[in-house]
Amino acid sequence: MKYMTGNEIRKAYLQFFKSKEHLILHSFPLIPQNDPSLLLIGAGMAPLKPYFTGKLVPPSYRVTTSQKCIRTGDIDNVGRTARHHTFFEMLGNFSFGDYFKKEAISWAWEFLTKVLELDPDKLYVTIYPDDTEAYEYWHTMIGLADERIFKFEDNFWEIGEGPCGPDSEIFYDLGAERGCGEPTCTVGCDCDRYLEIWNLVFTQFNRTKDGKYTPLAKKNIDTGAGLERLASVIQQKESNFETDLIFPIIEQVLLLCRGDYADPQQKVATKVIADHIRAITVMISDGILPSNEGRGYVLRRILRRAVRFGRLLGIEGLFLSSLVDTVISILGEAYPELHEHEDLIKKVIDTEEKQFGATLIQGIELLDEMIAAAGSAKALSGKDVFKLYDTFGFPVELTEEIAGEKGITIDKTEFETAMKKQQDRARAARADVSAKVVTPDTTGLEQSKLVNDPAAVNATVAMLGKDGAEIREAHDGETITVILDINPFHPEGGGQLGDTGILTGSEGKAAVTDAKVLPNGLVYLIATITEGVIHTGDVLGIAVDKERNLALARNHTATHLLQAALRKVLGNHVNQAGSLVTPDRLRFDFTHFSPVTRDELEHVEQLVNAEILKNIPVTIEEMSIDEARKKGAMALFGEKYGDVVRVVSVNSFSCELCGGSHVNTTAVIGTFRILSETGTGTGVRRIEAVTGAAALQQACQDAAALLRTAAMLKTKVEDVPEKVQIVLAQLKDAEKELQQLKKAASLSDMDMILASQENIGGVPVVAASAQTDSMDGLRELADAVMDKVGGGVILLGTATGDKVHFVCKVAKADTKKGLHAGKIIKAAAQAAGGNGGGRPDMAQAGGKDPGKLPDALEAGKHAVCELLG
Structure with missing residues (x-):
């Protein structure tokens, strides 16, 4: 060997x-x-x-x-x-x-x-x-x-x-x-x-x-x-992990944490990190980005698990992206796409790791409340642990470790049951989607005799299919797949919806609701028979919805211009992370790591409209993938291409690989308007925009809204911004004055609140109702009372509508005597029909029965007595 x-x-x-x-x-x-x-x-x-x-x-x-x-x-x-x-x-x-x-x-x-x-x-x-x-x-x-x-x-x-x-x-x-x-x-x-x-x-x-x-x-x-x-x-x-495919990554982790591979716990942690960073790097390179669902959730889970094991090794700062170079040095020869997306991979990892740092802090706070609420039960509900894991991405191993340090277990059986239910739902959802795959066996067709021709108005039915099987005829009301020998319908792809239209034969008619393409390039139609019957071999008249097709083409070409403009304004790190092209609007997801400013969006919009006004021809060429790369064609993030590709160019402004439909010249787009810019996940932003008639309609609506606003402000249209600034300044002053009045009113109750002070077991305790309309106000008042008293326990409650809110603070020195704000507030909240918990020094909770506020305050004082023994 x-x-x-x-x-x-x-x-x-x-x-x-x-x-x-x-x-x-x-x-x-x-x-x-x-x-x-x-x-x-x-x-x-x-x-x-x-x-x-x-x-x-x-x-x-x-x-x-x-x-x-x-x-x-x-x-x-x-x-x-x-x-x-x-x-x-x-x-x-x-x-x-x-x-x-x-x-x-x-x-x-x-x-x-x-x-x-x-x-x-x-x-x-x-x-x-x-x-x-x-x-x-x-x-x-x-x-x-x-x-x-x-x-x-x-x-x-x-x-x-x-x-x-x-x-x-x-x-x-x-x-x-x-x-x-x-x-x-x-x-x-x-x-x-x-x-x-x-x-x-x-x-x-x-x-x-x-x-x-x-x-x-x-x-x-x-x-x-x-x-x-x-x-x-x-x-x-001895294991796969010691091979040259993985161990160099483990060595890098050991350098970061100054660890010892001979230590069993460190050995496991370094193996997990090395395995996971390989998965993370390849997944991002293939177009998968962190999210709360689907494959994005798988990536997020793996990444957070790697961070968790890094913390176990004592690595506190950002570290995962520093391992990417080692991964690429190992896998880059076989998978050159890793080199192409290196910067993006590192940026996504850093962004997600930073966000998870904040999640860890939030999760630990929630876990503290769960532990406090568990009381003497000494076990955490599996459902609550799963919610912490599923909703907040808090690793169950971390929950188990922190709880274990306090002598509390978790109900693993209940957790696994909740986990299984989620997995079953995911599998069922995929099975439902799978059932929609309706393509028949096409290997019997001579594909060389099947052509695409956007100008075709007649064609012969080459194949009919239903529920994945070939059929010879279809009758009124049946939804089927249709393959024509000459196809003018543009299929769904690259985010663009498929064409629709009407098929008319001598004995029947069908409405085409979608057009799709198989991996080998064969286009098939999804249609519903609306009249009579259609057979294999029938010659059909074809009417593609040209107006809808043109609207799709406008929005698709505009999407290309948008991506090019974004790269010019924001930088070359911008890559497409998803898109949707409909007749009504376009949606473009792209990699960027902060909100796009108003000035940047205006600049992008101006660049796109400038290219539209130039009336530039849109050229479409077929060439080898190597020729396309030399030409500078942009590839869709995570897409796989064959040896021959279709390149869509708009002069030197935009050059992309694309199979979608496009306008002949940019002027056909008419005009371009950005409607919104939002974030959709880690490092991904989304722009929605309109073109053509939809953009004109949007401009009319905006103008009408501006006229109505000017009328309400009793000013001219050109003076609206200045007038709004004046109104906002007045509103801000009024709100500030109102808050000061509310604060003064609540502090005026200070003497009455301080008068309720008692001494329980040598500890000053204030338990009183207060007049405030928000939790923020109640917390501020509790801080002020604590400053006056100088220590002990402060328990305040306020009734707001049909609810009651509580805040409890315990001086740090008094927590050492066994006093616990979370336990005190839990007793108070339960007396008012609610529940709660929190940290030893601070907690807040709510109740459903404002009439029980006096009883709740007494219950809180009773809890203080019990805690002091």
């Missing part, structure tokens, strides 16, 4: 299968393309599903990839085991109806023993008991003895109905010293001795709804070999 780096293993794998006539495909983005059933790509075969199911013709019937993958199902095991990761690379070779078991087995063995030079005597395999064909190949062709071929019932791959089949796994014997020591230890044992390094899935059956297995006409091969696992074997490391 010769030593190889992780990069050398990856390259050797891809080149080996290239020599076996496989097409090397670059890793697909982690965001699934045209597959809403998946949140993230978690397996090498996942992006290739349309080719396995036969719905699309593959670019080659033999393909090989090194696929970036993210899995978080076992995130709690990351760092605690040798093999669990959130990010990993899956090497795969795939056959779509071409070669089968003989070649797959032969080539796997050849690569492992000849290219990687693994000792054949240390390799073992597993097969499905009924798979006599695989057994014969392993036993007769490869020459493995029976004692090295294991038959297991679970060597069968299936996920419900659809393609499935037996699989065969290859294991490497790491040596007796890595085993459990039991005489029965062999392949299949739970110990670490026998490591699975390769899985070959033989897709040869189709499972029907009634559970029957019928042979597939075209059998497929799906294999997977974990790069990190292979590296651990070849580099003779």
Whole structure:
């Protein structure tokens, strides 16, 4: 066995299968393309599903990839085991109806023993008991003895109905010293001795709804070999984390915290951080940004977990972005997109880490209140812990640790139940979306005979589909998919909605509600039959909604101009993070890390309108991806492109890769108006804007509103800003005077409040009602009373409408006597039909029964007596 780096293993794998006539495909983005059933790509075969199911013709019937993958199902095991990761690379070779078991087995063995030079005597395999064909190949062709071929019932791959089949796994014997020591230890044992390094899935059956297995006409091969696992074997490391794919990151973490890898706790923490920063870097590079839902939430969770483990190592400041250079130095050769987005990756990480610092402070305060409210129960509600985790992003491990320091446990069962309910909801939502994927099998169509022509007014129906299956005819009321031999409809893509229109045949009519495109470029329509019947082969008249199409084109070209203007005004760090182009307006999400000022927005708007007024031709060209890059074409953040791309240019102002529809010249846009600018998540801003008739209508509405405002202010339109400033200044003075009057009124009660002072157990206690209309006012009054008294306990309550509010303060010195503001206020609030808690020195709460305010104050004093014993 010769030593190889992780990069050398990856390259050797891809080149080996290239020599076996496989097409090397670059890793697909982690965001699934045209597959809403998946949140993230978690397996090498996942992006290739349309080719396995036969719905699309593959670019080659033999393909090989090194696929970036993210899995978080076992995130709690990351760092605690040798093999669990959130990010990993899956090497795969795939056959779509071409070669089968003989070649797959032969080539796997050849690569492992000849290219990687693994000792054949240390390799073992597993097969499905009924798979006599695989057994014969392993036993007769490869020459493995029976004692090295294991038959297991679970060597069968299936996920419900659809393609499935037996699989065969290859294991490497790491040596007796890595085993459990039991005489029965062999392949299949739970110990670490026998490591699975390769899985070959033989897709040869189709499972029907009634559970029957019928042979597939075209059998497929799906294999997977974990790069990190292979590296651990070849580099003779105890775990994947010690390989050159990960350990350099661990070394950087150890330098930051001056840690000791031999320490078990530090070892786990450094492994978690190293694993997570790999996932974070690759996810951001692929267009995923932190948010509170979906894949953005996965990123946020991983990032915050890494920060949490950094705090356990004693790292207090921002540190994660400093590890990005090391990650890119390891992965950048295989994934050059990491270099392209390096600055953005670091900026997003820094911004999110800063925000999480504030979340930690807020979370700890809320947790303190939960602990105080738990009282003698000595256990936190799992539902409350989950809310802290789910709503505020507060790590459950941190909750458990802080509570444990105070002798309090958390209800793990209740927490896991709440977590499972959330996961079930997410899975159900994805399943609902998945059910909407209605494309039929298109491999029987000659795609070379299907063309796109925006000028077409007649076409022949090449295929009809319903619920994912091909049909020959469709009747009134049915919603179907339609593929035309000549298609004038522009499909949904790049944020732009698909075209709509009407199809008319000799026997029926259909309303086209959307147009979509398959990964191979084939356009299909979603339509509802409104009259009669339409058959495959019918010649149809076509009426695309041209007015809607033009409105879409205006807004799409304006989106390109907007991005270019933003980069000129804000800087080249601006990248598209999402967009929506509708006939009515455009929405553009972009990477930027502070609100865009009014002056900046005006400048952007002026730049766009200046290009519109120049009446510049919009040019559309097709070229190679390399030519497009040389031309300076901007790519959509996180998108995957083929070898030939479509480049849309507006002179030297804008140049982007885009498949959307556009105007012929910029003057057709008419005018451009920005409606709003807001933040949508960490480092992402959103602009909404209008063009054409919608922009004109907006201008008219704005002018009318300004006229009405001038009339109300009894001034001229041009004098409105000055008049508003005068009114606002007067209002500010009036509000200031009112607040002073309220403060004076509340302080006038000071003598009455101080008169209620009692001495309980040697501690001065003031428990009184007060006249104030806000919690801020009540807190200020409590501070003032504490200053007068000079210590002890201050408990104030005020009735506002149908509610009552409380504030309790305890002098720091008196908290050492056992007094606790959170416990005192809880007793008071409960007496008034409410609840609450807080810190030992300060707490606030509410109640629902203002009539019980006197009883509540007495309950607070009683709590003071009990705490003092």
